[in-house]
Amino acid sequence: MATVLLAEDDTAIAQPLARALEREGYEVLVRADGVSALHAALSGSVDLVVLDLGLPRADGLEVARRLRAAGSALPVLMLTARRDEVDFVVGLDAGADDYVGKPFRLAELLARVRALLRRRYTADLAASGVRLELTSHRAFCDGAEVHLTNKEYALLRLLLEHAGDVVTRQEAAEHVWGDPEMAGSKTLDMHISWLRRKLGDPAQAPRRLVTVRGVGFRFERGQ
């Protein structure tokens, strides 16, 4: 079974969270400061880190940076009370793979842990010459890097995860914007058209990102 390193200095959070992770069947290792967390993460006996941002001695961002600087590809789930979009970006830039804002529901956190552990073995998503590098949050089209906004990236990732199948407008709205109301909005169509432009897909006769009239969109699997 996988071992989860829980780096959290607040025992009122670390205790119930460790119990929840253990109930899921993970081996749990708790560390209460950045330096010992980094040490444990680099020991090689850990499969995933749940990393609190506000750690003493070295904060979560610094731990993630040093972990990546040491060449580790260990999945890192950042946990933080700072929940602004910009904190998300800073966290990912520091080397985190995913980000959960406090407070969170356990079910959500556990789902992300599962997804990250699964993703370890499938670090890339690809179809029709478009590739997403999930660990580094980068997108490539025919080998050249394409710069995407967070929403575009999330949308493309959803489409690629279901390459060959239809993603309904509702699914896209809920997954990307967390708001089913967005299904009927122009914003979704604008993001689709920006994605097409960035991926060099002609709007009139798209080869990659196809509109399925009245239902949603489909990313072609390609050759």
Add this chain to the structure above:
Amino acid sequence: MRRRILSSTLAVVLLAVGVVVVPLLVAAQRYVDGADRARASVLVIGLGLLAVAGAAGVAARRARRIVAPLDQLAADAARLAGGDLGPTGRRYGAEELDHVAQALDSGAVRLGELVRRERQLAADVSHQLRSRLTALSMRLEEVAAVADPAVRAEAEAALDQVDRMVHIVDELLDQARTERAQNAVALDVAEHLSALRTDWDDAFRVSGRALRIHTPAADGLEPSLRARATPGHVAQVLGVLIENALQHGAGTVTVAARAHGEHVVVEVRDEGVGVPDPLVPLVFDRGVSGGDGTGIGLAVARALVEADSGRLELRSARPAVFAVYLPRISDAEAFNGE
């Protein structure tokens, strides 16, 4: 101001010239005869005019010398009003002016400290509330996991209350953020960076170092670097970072800007050994860096960026790379006239 000095000087000179010239003219009328009388009158009037013209010239020069430092003070005050909270350290050698300059400087320092404290308080409140709510909600979830349906229903209801409280905290912080960022305007970061060169050329020449400014080509293919920020804040923060690289770093200092999704990221790096490990968690603490009377220090710089909903991070310790994240105005938003 300049006109007032000029006109009052001229008035005094005209009066003095009048006092001398009129009696002289009267005396010439009375005591000089024939052709000499006309010549004497012309001479007296000519000398009078010459005196006035000379006085006007001197007055204009004096006025300029008196007003120049006042213009500088006014410019500094305007910068302060625009959010640039760096004390200038400028003194003029005139007691009254130096008092004003000193008052401006200490006002700037106090304002910077206020912004920092306000940010610190908001961050602490947010962190404490969210941490306690997290601990509470996780324990309630454990209670909700027991089999008894009545207990579970109660725990679920309590969890709903936690969610509502989280929502309230979010809204309050959002509100505070909007109020804080009210001086933020659309700002072309690329333009801002090219203006840095004139400010810093001398300092770099003196220290024998080089400043490199890198922005993506403005060819319409690259995403624009328009951010929503307070111009004074951005100027001040970049100033602190460059000064810091100049003082503590080595080699070429590179300032590079790029679009990064919904943000503009400006990185300032140098080629020195970087920040030693024990100092890394402390660089943004108050009193650890900068703040030597001419700068505001990294603690206030970070608060200024956060006041514009941005972030200031030490992205790499060795070599030292500081990154400023600013909210980017997307190309579509700019196209629609925001």
